[in-house]
Amino acid sequence: MNALLPVDTAPAPLTDAAISETSDPTLVARAAAAGLIVLAVSAWPESADDVAAPALAGFVSSSFSPIAAEVARRCLQRRPVPVQGTDPATGLIIVSALGDFDSARRVAQAVDSGGRIAPLMFFQCVPNAVAGYIATRWCLTGPVVCLGGEGAALDAAGLLLEDGDADEVLVIRVAQAATELDRDSADAILLAAGVPQHERGRT
Numbered sequence: 001m002n003a004l005l006p007v008d009t010a011p012a013p014l015t016d017a018a019i020s021e022t023s024d025p026t027l028v029a030r031a032a033a034a035g036l037i038v039l040a041v042s043a044w045p046e047s048a049d050d051v052a053a054p055a056l057a058g059f060v061s062s063s064f065s066p067i068a069a070e071v072a073r074r075c076l077q078r079r080p081v082p083v084q085g086t087d088p089a090t091g092l093i094i095v096s097a098l099g100d101f102d103s104a105r106r107v108a109q110a111v112d113s114g115g116r117i118a119p120l121m122f123f124q125c126v127p128n129a130v131a132g133y134i135a136t137r138w139c140l141t142g143p144v145v146c147l148g149g150e151g152a153a154l155d156a157a158g159l160l161l162e163d164g165d166a167d168e169v170l171v172i173r174v175a176q177a178a179t180e181l182d183r184d185s186a187d188a189i190l191l192a193a194g195v196p197q198h199e200r201g202r203t
Contacts, residue, residue: 028189034155036192040079040189042078043071043185060118060120061103062106068127069133071188078190090167091145094130095147095149097149126146171188
């Protein structure tokens with residue numbers, strides 16, 4: 001287990017103004033309600049320039065993995081600088097109700113029509129694929145989890161922090177456009193331990 005940040009030098013939570021500029025306020029509010037400290041946040045899109053996320057080698061056709069990787073990059077580059085001599089273990093949780101919807105749809109269409117399925121489509125249909133990419137790219141050494149709901153993800157983040165399995169947890173929520181009228185969206189939030197779950201509600 002990597003060293004925890006000393007209590008007296010642990011990073012302070014972000015200000016409300018900094019959070020509101022780049023994140024989903026609902027996700028941040030739920031994290032705060034769960035007793036977790038928000039260290040950094042990011043989103044997709046954050047501006048009108050966010051039209052298409054940078055392509056990822058080994059991932060094709062779908063926007064799911066590129067936008068997940070992009071919000072991870074933004075969030076981790078905004079994280080507080082670790083205390084000298086420490087190497088926090090960072091867990092990773094990918095949250096998506098439908099997963100890589102576009103990849104799954106392309107595979108289903110190919111099967112229905114008897115067409116050829118690109119080999120890369122098989123592994124990228126599951127969120128674990130981009131989770132592994134992100135963990136490797138950013139040297140994240142904590143647990144990796146994929147879940148379908150935000151509540152379950154924040155509960156899991158709290159347990160990983162409370163049990164000492166991770167010093168911080170990066171939660172990434174991805175919602176891919178299901179129709180032509182929708183737009184891809186994603187949020188990333190880096191969390192640290194706040195009030196332990198067994199102490200919440202105590203006076």
